[in-house]
Amino acid sequence: MAIQAVQKKKKRAAFIVLSVISFFWVMPIIWVVSTSFKTEREAVSGGLNLIPREFTLESYRFIFTDEQHNVARYVFNSFRAAGTHTLLYLLIASLAAYAYGIMRFKGRDRMFWLLVSTMMIPVVMNLIPLYNIMIRFQWINSIEALVVPGLGGIFGIFLLRQFNLSIPRDILDSAHIDGANHFQIYRHLVLPLTKPALIVVGLFAFMANWNDYLWPLIVLNDETYRTLPVGLALMQGTYNIYYSRLMAATVVSMLPVLAMFMVAQRFFIRGITMTGMKQ
């Protein structure tokens, strides 16, 4: 009885503390959303009101029709680059994870761990040489520069291989005895069985590409393929004092990831939990 009472008290205390912190955590976002619906004049008037005195969609209209920095185009560009990257990476990584997790060949594990050990190399060391390679490939200012280099990533393969290793060997063997070849086993058995892991890896690949700032900043120098983070950063310079516009653009940039999070929250949580458990 006493222990239960203590538990209950603990839960209530935790609830109160978490409520207070959560309030401060979401406040910046609410403030941003609120500003985006205000007129420019009201935005800088110094009022603390979260409900706009004069509700307007003018800022949204502006950023979607603006010639210089078109948010719709940035969103489209980001989706195109991140989407293409994600699909290609899922294909390449699931094939590789099949080889390292399901197939048996000499030196398989040694090769895999050699790959994993290269994850220790800090990415910053590759930045400038990679740019030089982009020049040689004539990939500066191209979508290839946004999509391709990241396809070499090891992390997704690591996660997928862990999943592949947990598939019961009997299932694979009996499929083989029934006459299925490796491509059939990969396509009809392993891919369906590892669907949750594929979703996790896909989400991570998408998010990393969608949010990348430094690399697209370096390899793109005009609007053709410019992605949302770089575009937003430029808008910050151009519309320096137009806070309502800037906040409308900020809201637009939050919406896609917000939607994705709503739909796939458990996959995000599970994916991150998996990364932390990997020892």
Next chain:
Amino acid sequence: MSTKPLAISTLGKRILPGAFFLPHLIVFLIFFIIPFFYGIVISLYDWHLFNPDLREFVGLDNFRRILFESDSIFYRYFWNGLRNTFTFVVLAVPPLVITPFLLASLLNVEPKGYKVFRAIFFLPHLFSIATLVLIWRWVLNTNVGILNLTLAQLGVDYIPWLSRQPFAWFALVLMTVWWTIGANMVIFTAALKEVPESLYEASDLEGANTLQKMRFITLPSIRNQLIYITIMTTIASFNVFGQPQLATQGGPEQSTTVLLMYIRNIAFTGARPNPGIATAMAVILGLIMMIISVIQVKLIKRLGD
């Protein structure tokens, strides 16, 4: 466990694995491994960004200029950048590890609605750096930001959060905590769930206090995750770029111009970009990061024993 080989014929056995792993391996070699060695080569040259034919081999001279030639501008850039990067790491890593640990401890009690709380704390993790900075520049705006307006209600004078020290560092760390702790929190939550309840019950019987429980039960039990989080957070903090680049523009007076900002500026901007010098700086930064990771593993392992 069956040991029967899956492959149909020896021929298939030899060719097939390659068909599966080669697409990745080729991309990996071209865009990860070759750049790594190529980078070391570039750091030994006086390199020309757009006309590599003009390059000139200078050996370790780039490193000497950065590290020792005290009247060189690159020496000043490097040491100032390194000091600022270190400052950020030292200021940011403790809150980036401790805050999510505390939040995870609270969530682990599983109060009403803890999944909603978890979602709220995790959410900013999904925003891009540009989104993050736009949000916080507006929140921290000196004259009309919500923070200063609220503080004004309490009688506090307007604080120039992004243009004066030590506020600028505080602001950068604050927005980084808000932005990134979600992932660490999720890992800690999962780790704390794994600690056997019986250990705590036993320590209760022996009259252990909260601190003792943390030191002798919780921390050793989550050692692996703690190592992982500390190292990943440290590495991420050494790579800090977007926050000072976009929020403070490296100011005030270059006090938040971190090394990666100098590296990017030297390599890609100005009348005469100097990738050789910039790559040498990146190589040194990379080495420092690797050394510190190793030291951290050793230290935390000892803590758990």
